[in-house]
Amino acid sequence: MENKELQQxxxxxxxxxxPYFSDRVMAGLEAMPGKLENSFEKALDFLFPKLSFGSMAVVALLLAGTYISTGNLDLDSITGVYSLENQWYETDYFDLF
Amino acid sequence: MKDFDDNILLAKIKNGDSAAFKHIVGKYESKVATVIRNMLGNTSEVDDVGQEVFIRLYKSLDKYRGEAALGTYITRIAMNLSLNEIKKRKRKRWIPFTRKDSADAWDIEDKSADLSRLDDKDLVQRAILRLKENYRAIIVLRMIEGYSVKETAELLKIPQGTVLSRQSRATEQLKQILENKMSYRHGE
Incomplete structure (x- = not known):
């Protein structure tokens, strides 16, 4: 036998x-722990950097707004209690009694 | 998704796109089937080993750095799992009362089979299965899958000189086996 004949x-x-080999493989992957589908963990991995940068920007804007309107960044200003205190003093609730 | 190259598909898989992985399976399944079937023969394990190849691929995608082509990487997994399966069979032979199947079944069939009824493809497959597994691997990678000597050496982690010497011996043995089988078939 010649090499060419063997090669042919x-x-x-x-x-x-x-048939349906790829479906069987995908079913096997679905069945294993840490499966392939768009799992919550995978989505979180993907979204976390995007969400965290966006959130930081929003927080920075809110802090800047608070500082501009109240002139300081103490806890009362951030939580909004500062403006409620002013309202409390301005209203004479004792008249009700 | 047919026109996407492997790197795009891999990026999609890393973002959790299961359709991209299914596409990879479809793209390389015939390559994997060819390797496993020629290494193990027509046995029930072929499909299971094939599935295991792609499950291993999925698990190891984070480690894949793209140094070798994806097809070569998959072929390496297929070859390693086939060689593991052959080792497992050898161990089974030493355990009494276990099911003797696969390559053993081919041996028994070969002695009694009506070779005149076999087509060339089956005859060649039986001849390949008569080779030792390290020769069989060379025939599959070099002469069936068409990998270069360098690629074959890297796939099997052996020197290139060893690939060439094994290929020479494997080819001679295969020719001899095939000539015997064919003359037996024509003589009937």
């Missing part, structure tokens, strides 16, 4: 799996 015979030795 070997080139025909291609095979394929039974």
């Amino acid at each position: 015979l070997l080139e025909n030795q291609k095979y394929s799996f039974k």
Whole structure:
């Protein structure tokens, strides 16, 4: 037998799996822990950097707004209690009694 | 998704796109089937080992750095799992009362089979299965899958000189086995 003849015979030795092989693989992956689908953890990994930068920017803007309107950044100003205190003093609730 | 190259598909998989992984499976399943089927023969384990190849691939995607082509990386997994399966079979032979199947079944069939009814493809497959697994691996990678000597050496983690010497011996043995089988078939 010549090498060329052998090579031709070997080139025909291609095979394929039974039909729906890829579906069986995907089912196998679904069944294993830490599966492939768009899991909550994967989505979180993807979204976390985007969300965290956006959130930091919003927090910075809110703090800047608070500082501009109240002139300081103490806890009362941040939580909004500062303006309620002013309202309390301005209203004479004792008249009710 | 047919026109996407592997790097795009891999990026999609890393973002949790299961359709991209299914596409990779579809793209490389015939390559994997060819490797496993030629290494193990027509046995029930072929499909299971094939599935295991892609599950291993999925698990190891984080480690894949793209140094080798994805097809080569998958072929390496397929070859390693096939060689592991052959080792497992050898161990089973030493355990009494276990099911003797796979390559053993081929051996028994070969002695009694009506070779005249087999087509060339089956005949060649039986001849390949008569080779030792390290020769079989060379025939599959070099002569069926068409990998270069360098690629084959990297896939099997052996020197290039060893690939060439094994290929020479494997080819001679395969020719001899095939000539015997074919003359037996034509003689009937």
